[in-house]
Amino acid sequence: MQQPPAAADVVIETRGLAKRYRGTLAVDGLDLRVPRGSVFGFLGPNGSGKTTTIRMLMGLIAPTAGSARVLGRPMPDAVRTVLPKVGALIEGPALYGFLSGRDNLLRYDAADPTADPRTRRARVGAALDRVGLTAAGGKKAKAYSLGMKQRLGLAAALLQPRELLVLDEPTNGLDPQGMREIRSLVRELAAEGTTVFLSSHLLDEIEQVCTHAAVMARGRLLTQGPVADLSAGTRGRLAVTTPDPADAARVLAGHGVTGLHTEAGRVTGDLPATDPPDLADLNAALVTAGVRVRAFGQERASLEDAFVALTGEGFDVAG
Template sequence: MSARPAEAGKAAVTTTAAPAPGVPRAPLAPLVIETEGLTKRYPGDRLAVDGLDLRVPEGSVFGFLGPNGSGKTTTIRMLLGLITPSAGRARVLGGEMPGAGRRVLPHVGALIEGPALYGFLSGRDNLRRLDAADPTASRADRERRVSEALDRVGLAPAADRRARTYSLGMKQRLGLAAALLRPRRLLVLDEPTNGLDPQGMREIRVLVRALAAEGTTVFLSSHLLDEIEQVCDHVAVMAAGRLRAQGPVTELLAARAARVVVTTGDTEEATSVLGAHGVADVRQDGSDRLSGEPPAGLDPAALNAALVGAGVRVRAFGTEAITLEERFVELTGEGFDGGR
């Protein structure tokens, strides 16, 4: 399968990567997830996902973002065959979902909306039971797999405690360990750092990068935009059930130029000079800080000289890259509140 030409506002993706070790498979395709017109309409004519064309390149860490009610979790459920689309198609690892679920899902690990655990069992026994439910899992090396999964998420010291005594962050780790019991070509994570302290969040970031380096594609839904910016190389932004943008994070941010930032007490005069030189959307942040979007080709040094020449007392001058959060707000028209 090859990527289709990029649509307006969307980047074509064609990257490839090696498969997760030990997973038999056919020749690799460049995309592990591809949807065409994927739509989900609920009773009462409520449209949750509207004509979604999603492209997830193999080997990527793919961030899936959207405000409350944007359709993220509904999309994930359709991708995993948990609910049936009203229209459109979803291909995961080359198989049409939900029909190909029996063949595809053994190669997919998932942590969706928090793990479902047996509270009366230990963390280790929870993993043993989950592993035993996998018809493709060998009983002979079950203990090794369980121990390795616990080690990988930092739960080995608490492995024999009952799961009901675990904190929220520990339960998240155990759910992630369950998704890692077998080598996976695709890992789907919904808010994997929920409840974790800063050290735990850092460890999960390191783990996600390591998995991607091994060839596992990670599809990551999160409300922590700085987290996405640190760990993801591709991103898709949803709003009101529709896809607003997707592609490499660097390209998404490069679509907008860096802002000019001026610190001065002469804000009125500085605003006039900036406007005269084509700087758009000039805004005042605090009492003495101005920022705006320069036109293409504007020389920052020349702009600074123009400010000084106009008598503006410039205390600081520079450029500042746009953040993923700012790009998100621009695309969706609203702040990010961690919704589904």
Template sequence: MRSVDTGYERPEASQGGSGVRPVDSDHVIRTAGLTKRFRGGQLAVDGLDLTVPRGSVFGFLGPNGSGKTTTIRMLMGLIAPSAGVATVLGAPMPQSVAAVLPRVGALIEGPALYGFLSGRDNLARIDAADPTADPRTRARRVGEALDRVGLTAAAGKKARAYSLGMKQRLGLASALLQPRELLVLDEPTNGLDPQGMREIRALVREVAAEGTTVFLSSHLLDEIEQVCTHAAVMSKGRLVVQGTVAELAARAQGRLVVRTPDVAAASEVLSGHRVTDLRPSEARVDGLAAELGDEALPKLCAALVEAGVRVHGFGVERGTLEDAFVALTGEGFDVAG
């Protein structure tokens, strides 16, 4: 499903110009028809109409190779689009790079670090390159950023000795050196262990609570579902759907779960009561419950018991982003958390 409301007015072609102009300031990112075609004809991003509400934690979701990083690179002015328009913080990109980027913290495609410098010195060098940064308070900013990502103890170690996860933390610290209106994170938990993932998720929530809009790219459904308020799903360079996380999950049908040793008999009863896509296993059978309401559930449980099915567990699991993604695209997905 493609978004219809792009948030842009499109004048008639006879009026000339780009044909696109922003009409509201409630969104930190807007794109209209954003397209990137590389040499050789590879279409990486195809007509993207994206809206990121101010104050949201926005999950940019899709499998590896779906066009997420290419989109982010266009939004940050690192590459020019082949067609379409992008605005960030109300300004067109890449034309307004100099005005926009000082208001944005970003971690894209992993951090670029000086291996011969310590973690602390890397941050100091990055901070010194920021024309808006006050050199008198540099040491305090660097120390606070290191502390926020859990690298204070390793601040004096050479960056080349950092693990992948530590480098990722240092890159995130560089994006947090100053308060920003927008924080753009491309796969921020890449290389982190489960504990590190939890810490970064907590940090994202903390930054958002301070008033920063967070744009978080990930191929991990669990990550998006845990921390994001809004999300967009990309597939093969195209936008599949966007909205709040709750709205996206609601697109998926709930799943009726019955735990029983009598799997075959339970499957027969369920299929006769409009429960489809059954997935029997040794002690469980589940299926999509498209039209079942709360009143139907007791009747269905009674039907199973009357048929002699031994019911050890019975209930409906809500739809998830994984269910919604598969329903919308028909594709499998990496759902590791």
């Protein structure tokens, strides 16, 4: 069994953290541990309590119960000590629409008492370049697309070196190329020693970029740990590629395979949880029945498979 990280190696820790709004429990008894140096994915459908949790961690709202420590200090009591070491993009950036992107960043930087004014313009220029907004830096923020505003908010979080970067849905509004660029940037920041706490409802985003993850649903924490371990105990789906999908589905159903789905010459299904058939015997049964098998095997379980196994329901990415 994997040992939990020592306190010095944890940048975020909550115990029994809860938030209630007018009788509704938005976050329910959250025990979270984020290892230092990780890219930690905070995963759950929209409305699962992710943003409420982040707002408590950043000292923006007080918890109803429980406690939170960020960089070893209690929040919200130590907010003035902690926040200068944290970059954050929560619920989209707050921007002055009448100012250019560059002037918005200059305002952000000027509000930081630790920022050296002599190097302010150089910092702003470097942040714009890092998120791909150098060419648009002179354009007024009200003319920015949603994706450009997200990039500018991320640039604001990167004006100073940070021990911890907290990103709430950072790829919201970005096109596929922009999403890839932000993921690449997150990896670069982690390689430089910044711990990244990334909230998302996109399963593939977490799998592609994160080293660790926690899964939330309906305000409760379902599981947490290294991404590779979260789905390790979940059975992957059986997949058969064949030009005879109807016959293949019939044979598989006869051997106890359930949840069969056919699409574009590919049949997938779930093996029985108890006494599953041997895969070699199943393949032989398909061939004996005259099914032309082009590919056959059990796919690696994904985070989506793990989520379904934990909750018994699908992951509603539309929220």
